[in-house]
Amino acid sequence: MKENRWRIVLSAIMLGLVLMLAACGGDEESKSDKSDDKKSGKDGEQIYSIDDFNVETKNEGKAINGGHLKFGVVTDTAIxxxxxxxxxxxxxxxxxxxxxxxSLLDADETHNFNQDGAATFEVDDSGKVYTFKIRDNVNWHDGKPVTAEDWAFAYEVIGxxxxxxxxxGDDFTIIEGMExxxxxxxxxxxxxxxxxxKTLKITYKEASPSLLSGGIWSYALPKHIFKDIPVAKMAESDAVRKNPIGMxxxxxxSITPGEAVVLTKNEDYWQGEPKLDKVTVKVVNPKTVVQALKTGEVDTVHEFPADQYPDNADMSNVEFLGNIDMAYSYIGFKLGTWDKEKKEVKPDPNKKMADVNLRKAMGHAIDxxxxxxxxxxxxxxxxxxxxPPSHPNFHDKDNPGIAYDPExxxxxxxxxGYKDTNGDGxxxxxxxxELVINFASMSGGETAEPIANYYIQAWKNVGLNVKLLDGRLQEFNSFYDRIGQSGDDDPKIDVYAAGWGVATDVNPAGLYGRDALFNFTRYASEENDKLLKQGVSKDAMDLEYRQKVYKDWQQLMVEEVPVIPTNYRAKIVPVNKRVLNYTIANNWANYYEIAVTQEEPVKAE
Structure with missing residues (x-):
C-alpha cells in the first residue's frame, strides 16, 4: 500500500490554488496522452510528461572502492x-x-518471476505443484544458511x-491445507x-497465473531466531524492532527508532560483495528534502514530491529519473465494516454512502x-x-471511467432524490x-490541503455538504488506523482519499477482495467475487481470457463505484551525480551494484 504524499500549505496560497483549479475545470486533456514536447499549463507553468525521463542513471565516471551512500525516505512522520x-x-x-x-525469487520488468533469484523453481504439468531450490551460498547475516524450513516457517507464521x-489473504488460502x-x-x-x-515444495489448490506474477510469498523468516517467540508477539519483538537480520x-x-538505519556491507552476500561500504537510510521531511539533496545530506530519495519538481527541475547536482508508478490515488466510500471474527468485510446497506447514485455523482463532480x-x-x-497503465497488458485504456461532468x-x-428542501443550497x-458527508484526507506534501479543499468545493458546487474530518488533515499512521488498517473502522468517516501500490501481480483482490483487510471501503458483491476468482483461475492461464476478465472487472468498478480512481502517478527520483548503477525500473533490486565515483556527494551550484 502506498501513501499519499501531500502536505499543508498556507491558507492564502491554498485558496488561490483552489480558485485557479476551479477555473480550469473544463480541460479534459489527459497526460496519459504522451507527447515529445513539454506543454505550457496555466499561467505559463510547465506541463511535464513521463516520457521526459530516463529510468536509470546516465552518470559517468569510475567507481571508487567502497563509499557511503545516503538514502532518504520522504515522509513527515516517524516510521x-x-x-x-x-x-x-x-x-x-x-x-x-x-x-x-x-525476496528469494527475482522478477523481470513484466512482473513475472524468473530463475535469477536466490531460489529457482520448477512447476509440474498440473500447474499446481511448485518445487523451489534455494542456492547453496544464500545465508542470513549471522552466517546461518537460509533454509527451506525458514521459508516454510514464514508461511506457518503468517497462516x-x-x-x-x-x-x-488469497496468496495463502490458495495453498492446500492452509485454511x-x-x-x-x-x-x-x-x-x-x-x-x-534447501528444497521446498508447495502444492496449490489450483493452477493460477497469479502465482508466477507475484502470488508466491517469497520472503523467508529465520526460524532459529523467531522459533521461541510467540507468534502474537513477533511483530513487537527485538528481532523485528531492534536487531533485524536479512539475507x-x-x-x-544501528537503528535510531523511527528515524534512521545505518547499514554496512554484507561481504558474504550471495550475488557478490557489494560495491559500497556503508548505507544510511533516514527519514527526510518533505519540507526539507530539496535542501537535503542540494547539500548532499542525501544522495537520493525513494520518491521526490511531484508537486516540488517544477521548481527544482534544474537542480544542478542530481539527475531526475522517472517511471510510471505502480500506484494510483483514489477516493473511497465507506460501505460497511470489518468482521474481525470472520476476517472479512461486512457490507452495511444502511451506510450513508450505500447509494451508488450518490457515489457516482461525486465522481462526476471532480476534475x-x-x-x-x-x-x-x-x-x-x-x-x-x-x-493502472503500469500494467499495460491489463489496463483498459479505452474505458473512460467516470468522466468530469458536474451537470x-x-x-x-x-x-x-437528493434535493435541497430547505433552501440552504x-x-x-x-x-x-440533513446530509453531511465526513471526508478524511492525509497530510504530506504542499498540495494536501488545497487538493482536499478543491474536492470539498467541487462537491459543494453540486449541492453536497462535505466536511473535512475533525476539520483538519490526518497524519499518515493515524489516518490508516482510522480507516481500518487495525480492523477497526472509525464510524465518523464516510469518504476518504488514499493511495494504493499495485503489486507485481495484476490481481486486485488485495484491495477489493472480500477477505482483504486493506479493503477499507468494506465493499463486496457476488459479481466482484466471481470476477476476482476467475482472474486467478486455471482458465486465466490464457492471457486473452484473463484480459477479458479484468476488463469486465474494471467496468464493474466503474458501475458500482466503491472507489473513484483519481490520479495515476509518475514516480520521480533524483540521484546525485556521483552515484552509478542506479535505476527505478520495475522490480529492479540489485542494490549491491550501486557505486559512487567520489567520497562526498556532489553539491548544488
Whole structure:
C-alpha cells in the first residue's frame, strides 16, 4: 500500500490554488496522452510528461572502492519500525527493509518471476505443484544458511491464527491445507513440504497465473531466531524492532527508532560483495528534502514530491529519473465494516454512502485531470480505471471511467432524490434529512490541503455538504488506523482519499477482495467475487481470457463505484551525480551494484 504524499500549505496560497483549479475545470486533456514536447499549463507553468525521463542513471565516471551512500525516505512522520517483510504494513518501512533483506525469487520488468533469484523453481504439468531450490551460498547475516524450513516457517507464521500482521489473504488460502491450519483444525500445512535443507515444495489448490506474477510469498523468516517467540508477539519483538537480520547486500549496524538505519556491507552476500561500504537510510521531511539533496545530506530519495519538481527541475547536482508508478490515488466510500471474527468485510446497506447514485455523482463532480495539471504539472494525470497503465497488458485504456461532468452529477442527484428542501443550497437525503458527508484526507506534501479543499468545493458546487474530518488533515499512521488498517473502522468517516501500490501481480483482490483487510471501503458483491476468482483461475492461464476478465472487472468498478480512481502517478527520483548503477525500473533490486565515483556527494551550484 502506498501513501499519499501531500502536505499543508498556507491558507492564502491554498485558496488561490483552489480558485485557479476551479477555473480550469473544463480541460479534459489527459497526460496519459504522451507527447515529445513539454506543454505550457496555466499561467505559463510547465506541463511535464513521463516520457521526459530516463529510468536509470546516465552518470559517468569510475567507481571508487567502497563509499557511503545516503538514502532518504520522504515522509513527515516517524516510521513504524516493523523491519521485516513478514510484519511491516506501512509503505515507509519497506524502504528500509529492502537494503538488508530481499525476496528469494527475482522478477523481470513484466512482473513475472524468473530463475535469477536466490531460489529457482520448477512447476509440474498440473500447474499446481511448485518445487523451489534455494542456492547453496544464500545465508542470513549471522552466517546461518537460509533454509527451506525458514521459508516454510514464514508461511506457518503468517497462516497462524495469532499472526498480528496484514499478509494473510488469497496468496495463502490458495495453498492446500492452509485454511485448515489457519482455523486451528490442523497442526501443519499439508500443502507445504520441506524436501531437504534447501528444497521446498508447495502444492496449490489450483493452477493460477497469479502465482508466477507475484502470488508466491517469497520472503523467508529465520526460524532459529523467531522459533521461541510467540507468534502474537513477533511483530513487537527485538528481532523485528531492534536487531533485524536479512539475507540482503547490507546488514543492520544501528537503528535510531523511527528515524534512521545505518547499514554496512554484507561481504558474504550471495550475488557478490557489494560495491559500497556503508548505507544510511533516514527519514527526510518533505519540507526539507530539496535542501537535503542540494547539500548532499542525501544522495537520493525513494520518491521526490511531484508537486516540488517544477521548481527544482534544474537542480544542478542530481539527475531526475522517472517511471510510471505502480500506484494510483483514489477516493473511497465507506460501505460497511470489518468482521474481525470472520476476517472479512461486512457490507452495511444502511451506510450513508450505500447509494451508488450518490457515489457516482461525486465522481462526476471532480476534475482529476485538472488536479494533475494544476498541482503536479502533469506528473499525475486523470485515472480512469483501477488497473493502472503500469500494467499495460491489463489496463483498459479505452474505458473512460467516470468522466468530469458536474451537470450530469446534478441530474443524477436530482433523479435519486437528493434535493435541497430547505433552501440552504445543500441537498438533503431522499428522506429529507440533513446530509453531511465526513471526508478524511492525509497530510504530506504542499498540495494536501488545497487538493482536499478543491474536492470539498467541487462537491459543494453540486449541492453536497462535505466536511473535512475533525476539520483538519490526518497524519499518515493515524489516518490508516482510522480507516481500518487495525480492523477497526472509525464510524465518523464516510469518504476518504488514499493511495494504493499495485503489486507485481495484476490481481486486485488485495484491495477489493472480500477477505482483504486493506479493503477499507468494506465493499463486496457476488459479481466482484466471481470476477476476482476467475482472474486467478486455471482458465486465466490464457492471457486473452484473463484480459477479458479484468476488463469486465474494471467496468464493474466503474458501475458500482466503491472507489473513484483519481490520479495515476509518475514516480520521480533524483540521484546525485556521483552515484552509478542506479535505476527505478520495475522490480529492479540489485542494490549491491550501486557505486559512487567520489567520497562526498556532489553539491548544488
Amino acid at each position: 513504524e519500525g516493523l523491519l521485516n517483510f513478514n510484519f511491516y504494513s506501512g509503505a515507509h518501512d519497506v524502504e528500509f527493509i529492502k537494503w538488508f533483506d530481499e 497462524h491464527p495469532d499472526y498480528p500482521g496484514v499478509r494473510y 485448515e491450519y489457519h482455523n486451528g483444525k490442523a497442526d501443519s500445512i499439508s500443502g507445504i513440504e520441506v524436501v531437504d535443507e 540482503g547486500p547490507y546488514k543492520v549496524d 482529476n485531470d485538472a488536479v494533475g495539471k494544476q498541482f503536479y504539472n502533469g506528473l499525475r494525470w486523470n485515472a480512469t480505471t483501477l488497473i 450530469k452529477a446534478k441530474k443524477i442527484l436530482d433523479e435519486a 445543500m441537498r438533503e437525503n431522499p428522506d429529507g434529512e
